[in-house]
Amino acid sequence: MPGEEAILQVRNLSVRxxxxxxxxxxxRDANFxxxxxxxxxxxxxxxxxxxxxxxxxxxxxxxxxxxxxLADYRGVDLLKLTPRQLNHIRGxxxxxxxxxxxxxxxxxxxxxxxxxxxxIRHQALSGGxxxxxxxxxxxLVRIPxxxxxxxxxxxxxxxxxxxRVMIAMAIANNPDLLIAxxxxxxxxxxxxxxxxxxxxDLQKRLGMGLVFITHDLGIVRRIADRVCVMQSGKxxxxxxxxxxxxxxxxxxxxxxxxxxxxxxxxxxxxxSPTVLEGRRIRVxxxxxGGLLAPPPLELRAVDDVSISLRRGQTIGxxxxxxxxxxxxxxxxxxxxxxxxxxxxxxxxxADLDRAAMRPLRRELQIVFQDPFGSLSPRLTAxxxxxxxxxxxxxxLSAADRDRRAAQALAEVQLDxxxxxxxxxxxxxxxxxRIAIARAIILKPKVVVLDEPTSALDRQVQKQxxxxxxxxxxxHELSYLFISHDLKVVHAMADHVIVMKDGKVVEExxxxxxxDEPHHPYTMRLxxxxxxxxxxxxxxxxxxxxxxxxxxx
Amino acid sequence: MTDLAVRTPxxxxxxxxxAWGRLRANRAxxxxxxxxxxxxxxxxxxxxxxxxxxxxxxxxxxxxxxxFKPYPADDTIEKSLEGAASRARVEIAEWREEGESVVxxxxxxxxxxxxxxxxxxxTSAFENATAESRSPDGMxxxxxxxxxxxxxxxxxxxVGRDLLTRTLIAGRVSLAIGLLAGLVAVIIGVLYGATSGxxxxxxxxxxxxxxxxxxxxxxxxxVIMLVVFFGRNFVLMFLAVGAVLWLDMARIVRGQTLSxxxxxxxxxxxxxxxxxxxxxxxxxxxxxxGPVVVYMxxxxxxxxILESFLSFLGLGVQEPMSSWGVLIAHGAKNxxxxxxxxxxxxxxxxxxxxxxxxxxxxxxxxxxxxxx
Numbered sequence: 062m063p064g065e066e067a068i069l070q071v072r073n074l075s076v077r078x079x080x081x082x083x084x085x086x087x088x089r090d091a092n093f094x095x096x097x098x099x100x101x102x103x104x105x106x107x108x109x110x111x112x113x114x115x116x117x118x119x120x121x122x123x124x125x126x127x128x129x130x131l132a133d134y135r136g137v138d139l140l141k142l143t144p145r146q147l148n149h150i151r152g153x154x155x156x157x158x159x160x161x162x163x164x165x166x167x168x169x170x171x172x173x174x175x176x177x178x179x180x181i182r183h184q185a186l187s188g189g190x191x192x193x194x195x196x197x198x199x200x201l202v203r204i205p206x207x208x209x210x211x212x213x214x215x216x217x218x219x220x221x222x223x224x225r226v227m228i229a230m231a232i233a234n235n236p237d238l239l240i241a242x243x244x245x246x247x248x249x250x251x252x253x254x255x256x257x258x259x260x261x262d263l264q265k266r267l268g269m270g271l272v273f274i275t276h277d278l279g280i281v282r283r284i285a286d287r288v289c290v291m292q293s294g295k296x297x298x299x300x301x302x303x304x305x306x307x308x309x310x311x312x313x314x315x316x317x318x319x320x321x322x323x324x325x326x327x328x329x330x331x332x333s334p335t336v337l338e339g340r341r342i343r344v345x346x347x348x349x350g351g352l353l354a355p356p357p358l359e360l361r362a363v364d365d366v367s368i369s370l371r372r373g374q375t376i377g378x379x380x381x382x383x384x385x386x387x388x389x390x391x392x393x394x395x396x397x398x399x400x401x402x403x404x405x406x407x408x409x410x411a412d413l414d415r416a417a418m419r420p421l422r423r424e425l426q427i428v429f430q431d432p433f434g435s436l437s438p439r440l441t442a443x444x445x446x447x448x449x450x451x452x453x454x455x456x457l458s459a460a461d462r463d464r465r466a467a468q469a470l471a472e473v474q475l476d477x478x479x480x481x482x483x484x485x486x487x488x489x490x491x492x493x494r495i496a497i498a499r500a501i502i503l504k505p506k507v508v509v510l511d512e513p514t515s516a517l518d519r520q521v522q523k524q525x526x527x528x529x530x531x532x533x534x535x536h537e538l539s540y541l542f543i544s545h546d547l548k549v550v551h552a553m554a555d556h557v558i559v560m561k562d563g564k565v566v567e568e569x570x571x572x573x574x575x576d577e578p579h580h581p582y583t584m585r586l587x588x589x590x591x592x593x594x595x596x597x598x599x600x601x602x603x604x605x606x607x608x609x610x611x612x613x
Numbered sequence: 614m615t616d617l618a619v620r621t622p623x624x625x626x627x628x629x630x631x632a633w634g635r636l637r638a639n640r641a642x643x644x645x646x647x648x649x650x651x652x653x654x655x656x657x658x659x660x661x662x663x664x665x666x667x668x669x670x671x672x673x674x675x676x677x678x679x680x681f682k683p684y685p686a687d688d689t690i691e692k693s694l695e696g697a698a699s700r701a702r703v704e705i706a707e708w709r710e711e712g713e714s715v716v717x718x719x720x721x722x723x724x725x726x727x728x729x730x731x732x733x734x735x736t737s738a739f740e741n742a743t744a745e746s747r748s749p750d751g752m753x754x755x756x757x758x759x760x761x762x763x764x765x766x767x768x769x770x771x772v773g774r775d776l777l778t779r780t781l782i783a784g785r786v787s788l789a790i791g792l793l794a795g796l797v798a799v800i801i802g803v804l805y806g807a808t809s810g811x812x813x814x815x816x817x818x819x820x821x822x823x824x825x826x827x828x829x830x831x832x833x834x835x836v837i838m839l840v841v842f843f844g845r846n847f848v849l850m851f852l853a854v855g856a857v858l859w860l861d862m863a864r865i866v867r868g869q870t871l872s873x874x875x876x877x878x879x880x881x882x883x884x885x886x887x888x889x890x891x892x893x894x895x896x897x898x899x900x901x902x903g904p905v906v907v908y909m910x911x912x913x914x915x916x917x918i919l920e921s922f923l924s925f926l927g928l929g930v931q932e933p934m935s936s937w938g939v940l941i942a943h944g945a946k947n948x949x950x951x952x953x954x955x956x957x958x959x960x961x962x963x964x965x966x967x968x969x970x971x972x973x974x975x976x977x978x979x980x981x982x983x984x985x
Contacts, residue, residue, distance in 0.1 A: 396884060415889075422886030435877035438628055439899040448895070449885040483627050499881065 642975025802862025
């Protein structure tokens with residue numbers, strides 16, 4: 062905010078890494094500053110160097126990295142300090158929270174242990190005083206029953222609660238500056254909104270500067286005073302949030318802003334036949350059990366769900382993590398054992414075993430979320446794409462298979478001459494195209510898209526959405542589109558199913574669901590996703606309703 | 614679309630190619646690999662080139678220390694002559710060296726048979742002994758014999774065999790057992806572990822319990838049993854060592870398989886309708902090979918040591934064949950009087966193990982650069 066003194070000033074900061082392939086420049090000549098009570102958002106796509114820039118400021122670069130330039134914190138150049146001197150500042154005056162709430166807490170220690178340690182270390186308090194202070198902090202980040210939670214281990218808390226604990230640790234020593242590295246990316250939308258509200262509130266109360274690293278422009282608009290836009294290691298534009306959003310100067314910023322998925326899917330013509338139908342599907346897992354263990358718990362992941370997919374239709378399945386949406390889709394493809402009736406093109410699939418399912422597999426395909434995990438790293442793109450042909454058209458010669466693979470790659474707008482490359486040589490978006498090519502090479506009727514765009518940058522997301530829609534028109538495909546990202550669902554689906562705890566809470570035409578949701582859960586989801594507002598759910602917040610079923 | 618396909622595809626860089634590049638940048642690993650190659654070539658070709666047979670006994674040169682000087686040395690020629698003469702029951706009247714041969718006049722109180730030249734041939738020092746001239750009474754004989762010069766770079770052992778040749782021939786045995794038993798262990802271990810991990814459930818339980826049972830057999834006891842029933846032989850060594858070491862491999866591969874099985878590319882193959890054996894062959898096994906290769910380079914030294922250990926105990930290869938373990942066992946017995954018997958074989962063994970371990974380390978870094 063104008064008038065406040067700058068806490069952190071970064072001048073001509075460059076970050077380089079020594080790698081096998083020579084020196085890689087991750088950040089080039091970056092300049093920015095953060096004042097007290099100010100929120101600066103750093104946005105950019107993955108690999109743009111936004112995290113490495115702040116890591117360099119914190120002295121947390123990997124072994125082979127080194128930083129040049131100036132990072133001035135109240136007159137001290139952080140880059141010139143020894144690790145020992147740096148430890149007086151970081152963890153106390155400058156603190157950081159990370160993206161992964163699952164891994165950033167040590168699983169072997171209780172919340173209380175982890176929270177009191179930095180307090181004792183930096184504030185010279187006794188154990189008892191630190192304990193009281195820790196409880197205060199947990200209250201501050203709105204964790205209910207703070208005293209009891211002090212004795213909990215990280216696994217007993219939900220993702221949102223863990224992130225709250227991380228925030229409590231970060232603010233324990235009244236920092237001047239909090240660096241938040243994608244703190245909400247791994248969380249569900251409703252919880253994301255709550256965490257953002259909490260951060261905003263804390264910042265106001267404690268008067269600290271906040272650096273918010275994110276790729277999500279929706280968050281930026283809501284929380285930031287100023288924005289730095291980064292592209293391949295360079296800050297290409299910075300300015301007040303309003304100005305950046307209303308009149309972006311740099312073409313890259315404009316591109317980022319326009320990278321929202323757009324358009325709408327028209328519903329299929331009235332009488333188009335039903336291809337895939339599931340009635341009263343149930344999937345349950347048993348947890349625990351064994352010779353000496355207590356009797357197993359039964360967890361019902363999908364509970365009595367019916368669904369019917371017509372030719373050319375796209376059904377969007379939305380819900381938070383753990384709501385059973387992926388499980389439902391896998392059960393429909395008979396990749397998981399389930400109860401209930403599944404019909405494909407009028408044929409009952411319930412009694413078919415692995416071998417009997419095989420000929421039908423070519424009609425039912427799936428594209429996964431993680432473009433890095435879904436392609437075998439030891440096969441070339443061509444081999445991956447043509448693997449289905451080996452199974453379903455074994456009479457094809459190697460040359461024919463190669464030709465078909467090239468065609469499929471061309472169809473997903475990838476250069477077929479790249480087909481002898483290995484997955485690690487492609488970017489995330491290209492890999493997802495390979496995964497799509499693998500699914501469509503067999504000319505399937507139904508494709509399950511399990512969060513196909515979630516791991517991708519906005520811009521790539523938009524392209525993949527367009528590609529998927531084109532393919533659907535060209536081949537009359539039916540999609541089951543699973544996503545927690547409602548904007549993408551809005552652009553892709555003509556019918557939406559909202560799931561919560563394994564049950565369908567609401568279902569209907571996309572436009573109707575988005576315009577006038579009936580169920581309170583759907584309303585909350587819409588509010589959080591589209592406007593970024595946290596809608597309190599009485600009597601408890603959404604975060605806390607997800608108590609852990611495994612603790613008996 | 615077809616002309617796109619006709620265009621020559623760009624060659625990709627496989628993970629193996631990347632790993633190879635990183636391995637070549639690792640100096641210790643490259644030096645080790647070169648050293649190992651030299652060692653293998655020496656062990657394979659050395660015994661053929663060497664002038665000494667690995668089981669040839671030089672009676673006169675028992676336990677000679679290593680040196681570049683040829684034997685017999687000048688001061689020992691007389692001793693050799695006298696030794697041969699006394700065995701032939703004649704006396705040396707005079708002798709002289711003429712270039713590379715020696716001429717000796719021998720006398721006796723009886724008539725001398727010309728065939729006594731054989732006694733001179735039989736010594737390690739002379740060859741082609743001929744009777745040159747004979748005195749009329751037959752009681753004197755002039756014998757001309759070529760001096761046979763031998764070099765023992767590593768010295769000789771207790772019975773007078775060349776240690777260099779024996780070390781090389783022993784290296785052949787040790788390396789062969791190491792590589793073959795290692796390979797056997799890897800093949801059995803990978804197939805068994807991958808099958809067990811992939812099928813999972815009850816099959817996995819049973820297969821891993823079998824592994825546990827085999828683990829619980831004491832190794833030495835197992836080998837002694839084999840030796841008792843089948844007698845000592847070379848093939849048995851492979852069986853014994855291979856049968857024990859695949860267990861570790863099976864466990865490692867099973868663990869790998871369990872984690873790979875949950876990856877999305879395996880699920881994707883499943884959704885494509887690929888058969889179980891296809892998934893195992895195309896997806897799971899190639900992805901476990903990284904750790905397998907690393908483990909194998911560390912397994913080979915383990916096998917060599919095991920074999921040495923068995924040979925040390927006398928359960929391994931038999932004389933006159935030898936392995937490094939056997940040689941070291943002999944050397945250990947003579948450590949006070951003939952330390953070279955211990956030094957050379959142990960140097961060969963340890964440097965080879967070092968080289969293998971360095972290569973293993975290099976491979977691990979090359980295959981998984983994130984771990985560094």
